[in-house]
Amino acid sequence: MSKSRKISNFFAYLVLIVMSVVWLFPFVCIILQSFRSATGEYGGMVNYLVPKVFSLDNYIWLFGNESKFVHWYANTLTIAIFVSIGQTIMVLMVSYALSRMRFKGRTLLMRFWLILGMFPGFLTMICLYFLLKLFGLTQEGAVPGLILIGVASSGMGYYVCKGYFDTIPKSLDEAARIDGASRARVFFNMIIPLSKPIIIYTALVAFMAPWCDYVFASYVAFGNTDGYNVAVALYNWVNTADYQGYFTRFCAGGVLVAIPVTILFMCLQRYYVEGVTGGAVKG
Template sequence: MQEKHSMGMAAKRRIANTFAYIMLGIISIVWILPFVFLVFQSFRVESTGVVGYVFPHKWGLANYVFLFSAECNFLQWYFNTFIIALFVCVLQTAMQFMMSYTLSRFRFKLRKPLMNIMLVLGMFPGFLTMIVLYQVLKTVGLTGDNAVPGLIIVYVASSGMGYYVSKGFLDTLPKSLDEAATVDGATKLQIFFKVILPLCKPILIYTILTSFMGPWGDFIFAACIALGSQTGMNVAAGLNSWLQPANISANFTHFCAGGVIVAIPVMVLFMFLQKYYVEGVTGGAVKG
């Protein structure tokens, strides 16, 4: 016992740290590998289906060339998604911020009921509404080929319900700022724009980032609203259609290449704004 003790803290720690490094190495490999495989597959040109090996027998850019050729709608999908993401990130951020700002900074009679109602509404599965929304949008003519504006409306309209994270952030800004501004003679509008909004940069960037990323990943609403149209789909729905049993053998490598092209801009954006994302996620969870 004494012997072991004299072996020293340093040695003990070294063993523990070596073990930790090995663990972290394994974890990193497990988390990275699928993406590496995906990239490899996107360069495979000898066949287009699912195969059981990692390294292509023949490397080439044929899959990428296919994506940008006229015979495929990928560019259209990409463009659709980009437009949707652009509108959604602006409008959704605005809606969410209006909601969370109001709930955080004002005390009015209907505040608690409103929050409770939204809590209850949030407990209903979102798909329930889709059946109705599809029919409504169809009557207005915003489905199929015109799915893009329809999707924007669907994404944006109810986004006030996702106010939690920004409200958590706003709650941490001291109330005396508002009060000081009130005494200084600012109207509520001026407080909003001149005092609070400039302080909300981190959370605004977080909201913009998440709402911009949302449309790239959502395929279920997109597939439903764009039902039956090749040009109305977004990237996710389009790529997903390539993996349906009927198409997979002809399109698996195309899917991989498309995945890479979709992932790159989102990833670049994400890496730049990582700090804000981490802050938002952490803050959101702690505040519940």
Template sequence: MRKSKVKKVAFYLLLAFILFYLLFPFYWAVNSSLKTEAQIQMTPATFIPRDPVTREFSPSFHNYRVIFDNQQFIRGVWNSTVVAVSTTALALTAGSFAAFALGKLRFKGRKPALYMILAMTMFPQVTVLAGLYAVINTLNLSARLSMILSYMIFTLPFTTWVLTAFFKGLPPALMESAQVDGATPFQTFYRILLPLTAPAMVTTGLLAFIAAWNEYLFALTFTSIDPGARTVPVAIAYFGGAVARQEPFGEIMAAAVVVTVPIVLLVLIFQRRIVAGLTAGAIKG
């Protein structure tokens, strides 16, 4: 009995450490975003915003007012929304068709095609950046379209791979019954199988959205000659201080909090479908 209690205590201590390790950076970002420049420079650093003189609790929303008055940041949020939503929609559309074919149809080269798709996810982004940038310049594509197409390189293979496993787990009797009723393969896919993949679609779609929303390397490269198309990670990186050589740390933290909140809300809203998508196919019976 004593040994089981020790294990339980150790488990909860480990859980508390992991929770602290994951949440502390976000807490520190919120804490720093509520401080003025003088409060940020206080030593030792304070875990809550305090007045430099009275040491009383004194939060400030100045950094949030500044970033929402910053047209560069607002434009970056809009660009990120357009690019991330477009990338997610294209990845889910193309990925669901490919996953249906790879998971339910039988044709030559199906397994090699699936392994090639998996292999595409193993290449680091930087290895394809130079060649991709040359192709984009040759085709003279806009910065936003360039980002959408380039983000498909790492969102589409992942989406296809996950959805293929989900389609494979659907009972074959569903497709057979639809064929007996005279449904075409497309009707079977669109009207019967696709609605059943909603948990997997939400899971892969959200992960694809987060990947496109947070991407920095491609966005920095493709918007180098078109500053108006900068996404929000690049816009934050270009924040300038009120005076020369000043790092606007508080504003950067405030922008980071604002950018993170939509992702957290999406996860909270779709958490049940995300869990269902991640655990689909784990139990067979």
């Protein structure tokens, strides 16, 4: 190895190590602070990083009767699972129709949806709230309400999936159709088994979104604590006047939220990269 290569590699490693530290620093902090007891030591923000005494108080508090954290966690998990399933089905249906079938008004429909997508999502918030209220799906019914909102208009996010379907050769379809298979049969028995990566990608992205949904979740729950999800709860802990007492609890809750999502993501990372790269190139 030449000397200049060695020097340049040294600097490359240096940059990478510094970056790794910067990137991991907040996560290390959040984990460390989650072990600082809110009652024994101090639950607010302090000017040191490593807790003086490591304790599991915050986690015990979260699982205890005093907080509804377990309930909120279950809410979020329910929403995430149902939205993930529903959204995947919707996206697959739309993608197949748009990729494989040629019908009147197809390009018109795609253009119309593209234009719709340019409106900011929050614009429709109050209207959606009243629509949900109409069905009785606000406040105590917030969980099914949020699932409905998450699934209902998800068909518009078909781009990545349709792009993937487009790469599956059409001659496969035609061969099956000549053998007498119906469109539905081609869809269920050929296209879906061939699209495992994109199905996993769609489901994964849909699963991760509800964990971050503060805006709609807090609006739909409208102060009814039973309808909260973890994002609303954590946000309130950090941003109420009382946050000094809840900061370490927020950290502990954050860790509990992050662990399963992160593990799931890391396991399915391969599919995620595939979907993201495909989506970036095709737009």
